[in-house]
Amino acid sequence: MKPRYRVMVSDQQTEYTCRQDENLLSEALNQGIRAIKRGCLGGGCGFCKVRVESGRYELGKCSVKVLTPEEKERGYVLACRTKPLSDLMIRIEK
Amino acid sequence: MGVMRLGRVEVRVTDFKQSIDYYSNVMGLQLMAQENGRAYFKAWDEDDHHSLILVEADHPGLVHVGFKVRREEELDRFEKALEEYGVRVGRVSKGERLAEGQAIRFTLPTGQVMELYHEIERPGNGLKLNPDPYPANLKGIAPPHLDHLLISGDDVKGTTDLLMNVLDFHMSEQVILQEELTATFLFRTNTTHDIAVIKGPDAKLHHFAFALNSWDDVLRAGDWLARNNIAHDEGPTRHGVTRGLTIYFFDPSGNRNEVFSGGYAPGPDFIPVTWTEERFFTRGIFYHRGESNERFSTVFT
Numbered sequence: 001m002k003p004r005y006r007v008m009v010s011d012q013q014t015e016y017t018c019r020q021d022e023n024l025l026s027e028a029l030n031q032g033i034r035a036i037k038r039g040c041l042g043g044g045c046g047f048c049k050v051r052v053e054s055g056r057y058e059l060g061k062c063s064v065k066v067l068t069p070e071e072k073e074r075g076y077v078l079a080c081r082t083k084p085l086s087d088l089m090i091r092i093e094k
Numbered sequence: 095m096g097v098m099r100l101g102r103v104e105v106r107v108t109d110f111k112q113s114i115d116y117y118s119n120v121m122g123l124q125l126m127a128q129e130n131g132r133a134y135f136k137a138w139d140e141d142d143h144h145s146l147i148l149v150e151a152d153h154p155g156l157v158h159v160g161f162k163v164r165r166e167e168e169l170d171r172f173e174k175a176l177e178e179y180g181v182r183v184g185r186v187s188k189g190e191r192l193a194e195g196q197a198i199r200f201t202l203p204t205g206q207v208m209e210l211y212h213e214i215e216r217p218g219n220g221l222k223l224n225p226d227p228y229p230a231n232l233k234g235i236a237p238p239h240l241d242h243l244l245i246s247g248d249d250v251k252g253t254t255d256l257l258m259n260v261l262d263f264h265m266s267e268q269v270i271l272q273e274e275l276t277a278t279f280l281f282r283t284n285t286t287h288d289i290a291v292i293k294g295p296d297a298k299l300h301h302f303a304f305a306l307n308s309w310d311d312v313l314r315a316g317d318w319l320a321r322n323n324i325a326h327d328e329g330p331t332r333h334g335v336t337r338g339l340t341i342y343f344f345d346p347s348g349n350r351n352e353v354f355s356g357g358y359a360p361g362p363d364f365i366p367v368t369w370t371e372e373r374f375f376t377r378g379i380f381y382h383r384g385e386s387n388e389r390f391s392t393v394f395t
């Protein structure tokens with residue numbers, strides 16, 4: 001079994017766990033947690049953009065039109081393309 | 095004479111392999127060829143070599159939309175007419191993409207690249223001599239043909255004017271909000287739309303749609319999408335605009351797809367339907383639900 005990490009949503013007092021080989025959005029949806037907005041699930045629409053405040057993660061292919069290199073540097077990710085490598089604190093900015 | 099139909103869309107995908115698998119096995123198109131970083135698909139009832147081209151890129155969206163004209167000579171006529179209208183026209187030479195002849199290429203006022211062409215290889219649908227009603231090897235949703243697309247931009251009026259006055263498209267429906275032309279539905283075939291234009295970000299795609307034959311097929315497509323965990327957007331339901339039956343969903347790179355059935359069969363003399371702010375948002379977009387989700391109205395690629 002792949003390890004599970006805690007994902008804390010800092011601005012919503014929500015918390016769930018995510019397997020290392022699953023993305024943050026699908027795992028939240030699987031557990032009935034609707035903190036993150038669900039769009040295309042394909043890294044293309046930017047609907048699920050969140051900011052990782054702490055923790056390590058792996059970011060898969062994202063459209064450069066919805067997640068710029070500068071945003072990446074500042075910790076923004078597309079939740080549907082992000083897999084945790086440690087416990088994470090994320091923030092959902094509207 | 096003139097423009098016959100929506101012939102092809104060329105679409106960017108971020109994951110080439112996964113997209114080929116999706117369009118082959120979930121959408122159920124036929125992969126005709128793969129060459130120079132492009133994949134070419136046709137739907138089963140189409141005679142032409144392809145109607146969908148995928149090309150790998152770092153973001154999704156539309157590369158170009160191609161309409162097929164009845165005769166090769168008409169390319170010269172349209173080139174002249176477009177230039178007289180004030181649009182710069184380029185030529186795409188034969189063989190730039192697989193199986194295609196030459197095309198003329200120009201940019202719509204809303205920013206999308208459009209091509210007109212006539213020549214393309216024609217393998218046929220395999221149902222021309224004493225045929226069965228459909229082939230035996232269908233898989234996935236298996237729509238018979240590409241149907242329409244919806245593009246966005248600021249100058250809805252400009253693109254509509256060009257399509258109607260230079261390319262002789264007809265209008266089935268229009269949306270006028272606070273006296274501003276917000277969307278138009280235009281056709282060359284006898285369906286409610288071959289292309290639609292909506293106010294939104296320039297040069298973007300809202301969706302492209304494949305045709306289905308019945309409400310039952312739309313429902314079964316919904317079943318198949320759910321079974322395959324495809325990201326769902328809206329439906330199965332009915333649109334007020336066009337009366338069409340529909341489901342919206344996303345391909346693996348976030349391009350929105352639709353399968354569409356129904357509507358009505360307008361002729362060139364059809365009197366257009368108008369929607370206003372009074373009913374457009376409640377009954378125009380999704381007739382039953384009376385509202386649309388934020389994703390549907392804000393996600394463009």
Ligand code: FES
Pocket residue numbers: 037038039040041042043044045046047048049078079080081348
């Ligand atoms: S849901 Fe579309 S980018 Fe994540």
